[in-house]
Amino acid sequence: MSFLKVEKISHHYDNKPVLHDISFSLAPNEILSILGPSGCGKSTLLKIITGLIQPANGKIYLENRDITDLPPQKREIGIVFQSYALFPNLNVFANIAFGLKMKKFNKQVIQERTLEMLNLIDLREKAYCLPHQLSGGEQQRVALARALAPYPRLLLLDEPLSALDAKIRKNLRLELRKIIKAAGATSIFVTHDQEEAMLISDRILVMNEGKIEQEGTPEEIYTHPRNLFVAGFIGNYNLFSPADIGEIGRQKLENTFYAVRPETINIYPCHEGKEAFPLHPHSIICKGKITDVNMSGNIVVYSIAVGSSLIRVDKLNQAGYEYLKPGTRVIVEIPYQALHKVG
Numbered sequence: 001m002s003f004l005k006v007e008k009i010s011h012h013y014d015n016k017p018v019l020h021d022i023s024f025s026l027a028p029n030e031i032l033s034i035l036g037p038s039g040c041g042k043s044t045l046l047k048i049i050t051g052l053i054q055p056a057n058g059k060i061y062l063e064n065r066d067i068t069d070l071p072p073q074k075r076e077i078g079i080v081f082q083s084y085a086l087f088p089n090l091n092v093f094a095n096i097a098f099g100l101k102m103k104k105f106n107k108q109v110i111q112e113r114t115l116e117m118l119n120l121i122d123l124r125e126k127a128y129c130l131p132h133q134l135s136g137g138e139q140q141r142v143a144l145a146r147a148l149a150p151y152p153r154l155l156l157l158d159e160p161l162s163a164l165d166a167k168i169r170k171n172l173r174l175e176l177r178k179i180i181k182a183a184g185a186t187s188i189f190v191t192h193d194q195e196e197a198m199l200i201s202d203r204i205l206v207m208n209e210g211k212i213e214q215e216g217t218p219e220e221i222y223t224h225p226r227n228l229f230v231a232g233f234i235g236n237y238n239l240f241s242p243a244d245i246g247e248i249g250r251q252k253l254e255n256t257f258y259a260v261r262p263e264t265i266n267i268y269p270c271h272e273g274k275e276a277f278p279l280h281p282h283s284i285i286c287k288g289k290i291t292d293v294n295m296s297g298n299i300v301v302y303s304i305a306v307g308s309s310l311i312r313v314d315k316l317n318q319a320g321y322e323y324l325k326p327g328t329r330v331i332v333e334i335p336y337q338a339l340h341k342v343g
Ligand SMILES: Nc1ncnc2c1ncn2[C@@H]1O[C@H](COP(=O)(O)OP(=O)(O)OP(=O)(O)O)[C@@H](O)[C@H]1O
Pocket: 013, 014, 018, 036, 037, 038, 039, 040, 041, 042, 043, 044, 045, 192
């Protein structure tokens, strides 16, 4: 059974179309990320789900009930925004309890549920602090607890980590998923950061210019991008046509674009006078020259000029790994199964 069903939603501002026939559904307890570049329509779609905007066309169903015309306050949707939006004059406990009070839960329920939320976000010892006494990451955990406290039917998170600095952001990603899963909240997470979407969600919708380009699990999106846009947006993919790289192989490639992940490519130095190499039956082989070598954590990132393309190759920097120097001529081996046709 789908918990939320978004059916053929279209929208425009001043005759400019921004959403085209968007349909997707969400299973109970699932975390779905909507991933796409700035201006692709993510916020507009969220506002339509919350009821802040009426769509030009289409329907929204929550637990099989048509909520398209229901006002926002009747939808029981919790929202966490990019800015923490906590009440500055209320302490952490009162901020979390706020939604419960508004919904007129009795005192004991408010006390118990607020404590449960404080434990969930691991901030019990900060219950009587004011928001300005907390770090950005802590404030965002409080914002999450406040949204979860009144048992929302659906939780929407609109770029909740983008105001945080890089380190806190990285730490909070997995914690956010853990908290949402522990609370059992069905959620939609909006982001333009592919790494964040991969780590936090069960499923991802990749959006571009008001359309869904691909829908799938993080692994499906990462390993099988459906088209050039998704491969380009997911990051690090090498994109080329066979003519660009002057490949030699046993299977003829089509004259279109292919995507290949940097970690799937092998490179071998060409030793002087020994440039001949066997044709591997399951690979395409080409010649290249290393133009740059960079360390990115435990990964050695090679930039290799191959034909008219610059190919990225990632190798694990294990103990004893001897990396190749810029200027080295190399044989580049790309396994056929690593190639994805995206043109
Ligand atoms: N109130 C409005 N009036 C007119 N155009 C708007 C309005 N709100 C958004 N737009 C336009 O609609 C398109 C989609 O905007 P939207 O805010 O939904 O994108 P987004 O993917 O959320 O972007 P970002 O990641 O930058 O927040 C953009 O071209 C934007 O300029």
